[in-house]
Amino acid sequence: MAKKVKSVWVEEYRPKSIREMALPTAKVSGHKVDLAEDLTKFVKNFFKEMKRINAENKIIRVYNRTASEKERKEEVKIAPEKAAVLLEGPPGIGKTSIVFALANDLNMEVIETNASDTRTRDALENKLRETVKSRGIMDFVTQSKEKLILIDEVDGIYGTKDRGAVPTILDLIQSTQFPIIMCSNEYKQNLQPLYNKVRKFEVYPLSDDEVIKIAHNILKKENITNLKRGDLDLIVKKNNGDLRGVINDIQGIAQGSTEVDNKDLIFSLHRDTTEEIFALIRDLFQNVSTLREARDLTDKSDVDYNFLYKWVNENLISFIKINKEIANAYDNLSLADEIFGRIRRNQYWALLPYFYDLFAGGTSLAQSRKTSGFRRVTFPRYVVGGAFSLTNAERSLIDKINKTYEISQIEAIQDFIPFLKILCSTSRRQLKNVSDWLDLDAKEKKILK
Amino acid sequence: MNNEIPIWRIKYLPKNLDEVCGREKIKERLKSIIKQGNFPHLLFVGSEGIGKATLASLFSKEFLGRFYDANFKLIYANVPLTEEERKLARAEAYVSTSKIGSIAGKRITTPAFIQVKVKPFVQLKVLGEAPFKILIVKNFETLGSNQQGFRRLMEIYGSNCRMILITTKISGVIDPIVSRCQLFLISQVDLDSFKELMNKIANNESLEMEDGIIEILYKVSNGNISRAIDILQLSSIRRKKLTKNNLDEKKITKNILYEVAQKFQNDLVGSLLLMTLRGDFPKARELSRNIISNYKYNPHELFNLLLNELNKLPLSKFARIQLINLIADADFRAIDGLDSDIQISALLAKICLFSEHLS
Numbered sequence: 001m002a003k004k005v006k007s008v009w010v011e012e013y014r015p016k017s018i019r020e021m022a023l024p025t026a027k028v029s030g031h032k033v034d035l036a037e038d039l040t041k042f043v044k045n046f047f048k049e050m051k052r053i054n055a056e057n058k059i060i061r062v063y064n065r066t067a068s069e070k071e072r073k074e075e076v077k078i079a080p081e082k083a084a085v086l087l088e089g090p091p092g093i094g095k096t097s098i099v100f101a102l103a104n105d106l107n108m109e110v111i112e113t114n115a116s117d118t119r120t121r122d123a124l125e126n127k128l129r130e131t132v133k134s135r136g137i138m139d140f141v142t143q144s145k146e147k148l149i150l151i152d153e154v155d156g157i158y159g160t161k162d163r164g165a166v167p168t169i170l171d172l173i174q175s176t177q178f179p180i181i182m183c184s185n186e187y188k189q190n191l192q193p194l195y196n197k198v199r200k201f202e203v204y205p206l207s208d209d210e211v212i213k214i215a216h217n218i219l220k221k222e223n224i225t226n227l228k229r230g231d232l233d234l235i236v237k238k239n240n241g242d243l244r245g246v247i248n249d250i251q252g253i254a255q256g257s258t259e260v261d262n263k264d265l266i267f268s269l270h271r272d273t274t275e276e277i278f279a280l281i282r283d284l285f286q287n288v289s290t291l292r293e294a295r296d297l298t299d300k301s302d303v304d305y306n307f308l309y310k311w312v313n314e315n316l317i318s319f320i321k322i323n324k325e326i327a328n329a330y331d332n333l334s335l336a337d338e339i340f341g342r343i344r345r346n347q348y349w350a351l352l353p354y355f356y357d358l359f360a361g362g363t364s365l366a367q368s369r370k371t372s373g374f375r376r377v378t379f380p381r382y383v384v385g386g387a388f389s390l391t392n393a394e395r396s397l398i399d400k401i402n403k404t405y406e407i408s409q410i411e412a413i414q415d416f417i418p419f420l421k422i423l424c425s426t427s428r429r430q431l432k433n434v435s436d437w438l439d440l441d442a443k444e445k446k447i448l449k
Numbered sequence: 450m451n452n453e454i455p456i457w458r459i460k461y462l463p464k465n466l467d468e469v470c471g472r473e474k475i476k477e478r479l480k481s482i483i484k485q486g487n488f489p490h491l492l493f494v495g496s497e498g499i500g501k502a503t504l505a506s507l508f509s510k511e512f513l514g515r516f517y518d519a520n521f522k523l524i525y526a527n528v529p530l531t532e533e534e535r536k537l538a539r540a541e542a543y544v545s546t547s548k549i550g551s552i553a554g555k556r557i558t559t560p561a562f563i564q565v566k567v568k569p570f571v572q573l574k575v576l577g578e579a580p581f582k583i584l585i586v587k588n589f590e591t592l593g594s595n596q597q598g599f600r601r602l603m604e605i606y607g608s609n610c611r612m613i614l615i616t617t618k619i620s621g622v623i624d625p626i627v628s629r630c631q632l633f634l635i636s637q638v639d640l641d642s643f644k645e646l647m648n649k650i651a652n653n654e655s656l657e658m659e660d661g662i663i664e665i666l667y668k669v670s671n672g673n674i675s676r677a678i679d680i681l682q683l684s685s686i687r688r689k690k691l692t693k694n695n696l697d698e699k700k701i702t703k704n705i706l707y708e709v710a711q712k713f714q715n716d717l718v719g720s721l722l723l724m725t726l727r728g729d730f731p732k733a734r735e736l737s738r739n740i741i742s743n744y745k746y747n748p749h750e751l752f753n754l755l756l757n758e759l760n761k762l763p764l765s766k767f768a769r770i771q772l773i774n775l776i777a778d779a780d781f782r783a784i785d786g787l788d789s790d791i792q793i794s795a796l797l798a799k800i801c802l803f804s805e806h807l808s
Contacts, residue, residue, distance in 0.1 A: 327802035334795035408525035433455040
């Protein structure tokens, strides 16, 4: 075999066909589905549907040409759930691979956009709109490949940088000539309009056994024999179903040195997972004793600081128990939060070092004596802050109240609904009276219970 | 649907100006306005929950008569716009290039709130034979800088639409607005009229009360009639439960009243303050999170409530000023802070620490 150009194994071993890959399990609104079958069906149905709609539109266009302005008919558009699907799941489990394998199987071409492209309205439109709307002139002459549009990492769309991207994607879904598959890692509030329109596949990580099997195959092909079985297990476990992470790790080890039995090396290659944050928080409060150490800790970790200081807020009290120290720690943490607010609002990035030192060092060093032993670390609970936000049930409850009793949303939440809660808690009959009178459904009733 | 309304505060909502409890002088003034058939923009000032909006809307109803539905609108200045309304504001702000004029192709920079909620109503001509339309804006002081937008609106569309602005703090309303309005100071209902109303309800619902109950109710509810009726209703339910076996005790007693009144929200904030002063930080934080998620206060509102509760506590001058200092500092930081939970927790932690010096 001729010496190949060194490439990333992840790309090299991307499955060529959907049949040869280990498919992760997927669920649609709680029901297990076969990803390969469903996606193939989706693409095939799309083209069938498109053919029908195009034929219909052709007739409408011919009709419109002769009809007067008033009598013109709207052109038919494809239903969003038939034009696009969304794959949601943790990183590295093969969402993108499935799409490429699928395209390969169906002999299609993939047009991809991901978070590395800026996705403002204009940029997205430039890249996709032409391919989406029209078929090139060559397509009529030669039988070219059909196209599949992949919008990868949609959850990476946010902020002012990608302004207007979500509405553009929604527009695209309405006017597309090719099927669209979107991938995303997690639920994002600003993508809600998308979730409402398209079918969402929840994709779950592969089991460790499957990952090990795939890793073994790669090791065999690359002729690497010096990776011990135990170390491979360790890598797989640490990556927590992230197949891409595993492949990257073993490549790093294999190419780093020929003597691969060094566990430290494996640990130095670790990825950002929740486990890491847990460990980091414990380290911060239990092992750090100087400001320099605290700084090193936050510098080294790849955990998003946006996020890290909320973890500190949530878990501070499981490590610090003395009121004086809690107050000191919180004094620093709240100042850090204020500074961070100013940084974000006014772009004073020069203040960032203070933010780091205050939220990490400032909280950890407030302890006079370190705790030892295991302490529970929990996820930050995101308490709604700032904006006044209502759940759907609350909103519909207020609407129903407003039919007979005009009251603003804020008055309802802060004054009237608390009263209703007290009233309904007195007896079941009262609850029934109120809910009959307002004609409530189960969800709205639940608020009052 | 059941015809009997199970909630007394709605059942006993006044249906016209005469039914409004007390405040004869103001009612007289409003009635003479109705007789004249004309009035300038009005500004209603008075403390929270005493019935300013009820008065204003009943007044509008009588003034407009049968053209009430088409020519009346009530908007709440403190309710944020929904996503759709924001979208609409953005879409409307753009003037198409197909239009003629210097603003063609540009964006109008009217505040979204005015663009969506106020302008469409005031611009539309009067429907029917009413002299003009009436727009009520509640919690006007919360509009902040958007108040400026009202100045011109009140002048340009003044002949088409009169506004009744309602506020609890006149200091929060900018001077140019105050000078454009006729001022109405709405007072709390007086005890005699309050007694009259409560007795009427008691008669209707066949309640018996101990002597002096109404006076206590008046104090507890702080002039807020809806709240007073709420408390009365809950007390009557509580009494029924208590007297299931023992039918001699039919009256609503003071104990029942206090017990019920304690369940209301301000006491929750009060107990938060007490718990914090006891020095148990984890529990206090848990409670504060509960309050925030239930009542959806922003941190500034919570700090204000804490301040109110603080003033009720028997504390030394020194302790009080120290605590106010802490609350002020937290409120100040929360202006720029991003995570309200951190700011609130920080305040609680500091109060917990302070409580150790108290005892």
